[in-house]
Amino acid sequence: MQHWRHAPHALYVHVPFCPSKCHYCDFFSIAQAHPPIDAYVDAVLEEAVHTTTECTPEAINTVFVGGGTPTVLSAGQLSKLFQGLARVFCLTRAAEWTVEANPGTLDIDKLFSMREAGVNRLSIGVQTFRDDLLRALGRVHDRADVVRALELVHEVGFPDVSIDLMYGLPHQTLTDVQESVREALALGVTHISVYGLKVEQGTAFYAWQQQGALHRPEEEEEASMFAWICDYVAAHGYKQYEVSNFARAGHRSKHNTVYWRNESYYGIGAGAHGYVRGVRHENIKNVQSYIRAPHRARNSCTDVRIVEAMEEMMMLRLRLLDEGVPFVAFQEQFGVSLVDVFGHVLERLVQKGWIDITAEQITLTNAGLWMGNEVFGAFLGEARYAVHT
Numbered sequence: 001m002q003h004w005r006h007a008p009h010a011l012y013v014h015v016p017f018c019p020s021k022c023h024y025c026d027f028f029s030i031a032q033a034h035p036p037i038d039a040y041v042d043a044v045l046e047e048a049v050h051t052t053t054e055c056t057p058e059a060i061n062t063v064f065v066g067g068g069t070p071t072v073l074s075a076g077q078l079s080k081l082f083q084g085l086a087r088v089f090c091l092t093r094a095a096e097w098t099v100e101a102n103p104g105t106l107d108i109d110k111l112f113s114m115r116e117a118g119v120n121r122l123s124i125g126v127q128t129f130r131d132d133l134l135r136a137l138g139r140v141h142d143r144a145d146v147v148r149a150l151e152l153v154h155e156v157g158f159p160d161v162s163i164d165l166m167y168g169l170p171h172q173t174l175t176d177v178q179e180s181v182r183e184a185l186a187l188g189v190t191h192i193s194v195y196g197l198k199v200e201q202g203t204a205f206y207a208w209q210q211q212g213a214l215h216r217p218e219e220e221e222e223a224s225m226f227a228w229i230c231d232y233v234a235a236h237g238y239k240q241y242e243v244s245n246f247a248r249a250g251h252r253s254k255h256n257t258v259y260w261r262n263e264s265y266y267g268i269g270a271g272a273h274g275y276v277r278g279v280r281h282e283n284i285k286n287v288q289s290y291i292r293a294p295h296r297a298r299n300s301c302t303d304v305r306i307v308e309a310m311e312e313m314m315m316l317r318l319r320l321l322d323e324g325v326p327f328v329a330f331q332e333q334f335g336v337s338l339v340d341v342f343g344h345v346l347e348r349l350v351q352k353g354w355i356d357i358t359a360e361q362i363t364l365t366n367a368g369l370w371m372g373n374e375v376f377g378a379f380l381g382e383a384r385y386a387v388h389t
Contacts, residue, residue, distance in 0.1 A: 007055055008276055010062045010258040011089055013044060013081075014269030015070040016287060019105065023138040023208075026200035028271030028285045029068040037077055039291045040270075045084040047268050047294035052088055055276050057266070060089045062255035063097045066123075071105040075113035082117035089266075091118065096160075096254040098123055103149040104141030111156040121160035121253075122153060123193075129180040133169055138204065150187045160251055162191035167225040169197055170205075170215050177225045178232070185236055190251035194229050194244055196222060223370070243319045243372055260320050261329075262313045270297070279303050307383040310334055310341055315376040318355075324363030338362075345382050349375060 017037060018029045063085070073081065091097070098121040099114055106124075114122075124146075128134060131142045153161055163184055167177050184192060197216065199205045208214040217225070230240055238246040242260060245253065258265055267274025270290035272283045283297040284290055290297055304312070313333070317325045330338040339346070346362065349355045354368030354375050368375050 006264065006277070007058045008264035008266050008274075009058060009060060010255055010263065010265035011060050011064070011085070012255075012265055012267045012272060012274070013063070013065045013085065014067060014267070014272035014283075015040075015065060015073065016068040016270055017072045018067065018069045019072060019102065019140045020138060021204075023136070023204040024197060024199070026203050027068070030287060035072075036287065036291060037073055040287060041073075041077055041081045041084075043291045043294040044081065044269050045088065047297050048085060048088040050295040051266055051268060055266075057089050059092045061092055061095055062258060063089075063091065063095060064100075064255040065098065066100045068100075069102045069105055069125075070099050071101040071110055073110075075107075075109040078110060079113045079117055082114070082119065086118065096121055098160075098162075098253070098255055100125065101149070102139075102141060103145040106149045106152060108152055108156070111152055111158075115156050115158065120158065121162065122158050123162045123164065124149065124153075126163045126180075126184065127166045128169065128172070128176065129183045130172075130176055133172060133176065136170055137166075147187070150189070154188065160191065161189045162193060162253065163187075163189050164193045164195065165229075166195050166197055167229070168217055168222040172217060172225075174221065174225055174228065178228065181229055181232055185233070185238075191245070191247045191253065192233060192238060194226070194246070196226065239322075241321060241323075243321070243369065257320070260316050262309070262316045268297075272297075275304075278309070306334060310383045311379045311381075314342060314379040318362070318364055318375060319372075321364060321369070324361045326361045328360070341383050342379060344384065345378050349378060 014028070016029045017035045017040075018031045020031045021029060070078070095118075097119045099119050100123045102125055126146050127137060127139060129143045129146065134142060150161070165180055165184060181192075199209050199214070205214055233246045234240060237248055239249070240246050241252050242256075245256070247253070264275050264277065266276060267281065267283065270283055270287050271285045274281050279301050281301045282299050284299040310330075313330065314325060317323070317329075325338065327338050334341075346355065346357060349368070350357060352371075354365055354371055356363050356365055364372070364375065
């Protein structure tokens with residue numbers, strides 16, 4: 001019971017530097033001419049050491065370096081960061097090591113540096129293959145950069161290559177989406193993540209939307225885009241294993257599956273989030289303050305109550321379409337029956353046709369996939385369980 005309070009087997013590292021700020025991005029990132037990268041790398045490694053003194057790590061199975069744009073670092077800076085992390089954390093021989101990359105910031109030296117350090121998976125932010133749409137998003141790469149980057153990636157020999165695509169963009173059509181997906185598959189990627197545009201407060205897109213200057217496809221057209229993507233990639237050998245993620249056999253994202261299973265992970269770097277021994281934390285979103293005192297990186301810490309962990313488990317694990325929420329996993333984690341806690345919610349969702357229940361697990365139906373937000377939200381505040389301490 002409560003194995004969620006054990007030391008994590010996953011590590012997230014945040015690199016907040018970017019060539020420019022995309023118009024839709026609300027992640028913590030900074031774009032400046034001369035970012036203090038060397039000092040930041042030193043601070044990350046210092047925080048890593050401090051973190052392991054607070055919670056001694058066991059074997060690390062997955063590493064994810066995200067941002068921001070980690071590949072704005074030079075080959076030497078990447079090598080120093082990755083070698084330092086490998087000295088602090090004990091990575092298993094089969095560990096999945098992912099780095100987020102922008103096509104316009106990749107070159108052969110960086111790719112060799114990452115591969116030699118043990119990186120075996122790249123997540124490349126493509127978004128679309130239309131140059132005019134890329135400019136509208138505020139991206140700094142174009143289609144030619146994507147093609148060149150993928151050629152180099154295959155030349156160096158990365159076994160896992162994922163790309164991100166977006167739909168529902170301003171002035172984007174179904175034909176645009178179809179062309180981008182077809183081109184992505186032709187480039188030999190093993191994994192595709194597809195996200196509908198969400199306009200978040202604090203972004204340039206949000207300001208333009210408030211002014212009535214952001215012209216997006218209608219909701220029905222967005223739904224048609226996503227439906228076509230699901231059908232097309234499935235017909236070409238990519239299984240939809242999570243609401244927004246598609247993979248060839250053996251190429252699912254192991255690190256992101258840690259999040260969807262609501263398991264623990266270390267979070268290091270300015271603006272990083274972590275989940276360690278039942279406590280969620282957020283690091284300070286100020287690079288200079290972080291560099292000055294990485295051992296005091298925590299901005300906030302929240303002890304997750306057991307009922308909250310139960311609700312989070314339902315909302316996150318249901319995103320895994322073929323795995324869903326296993327009854328055994330819930331019982332092992334919390335020491336109580338899932339039906340005893342959420343039986344009243346499950347009954348309502350079954351009546352709506354949004355979930356399937358077998359003897360082993362609960363999963364979304366096709367109808368439930370389209371009503372995901374309503375399904376996930378149905379569990380909020382509904383855990384009928386008396387916590388005894």
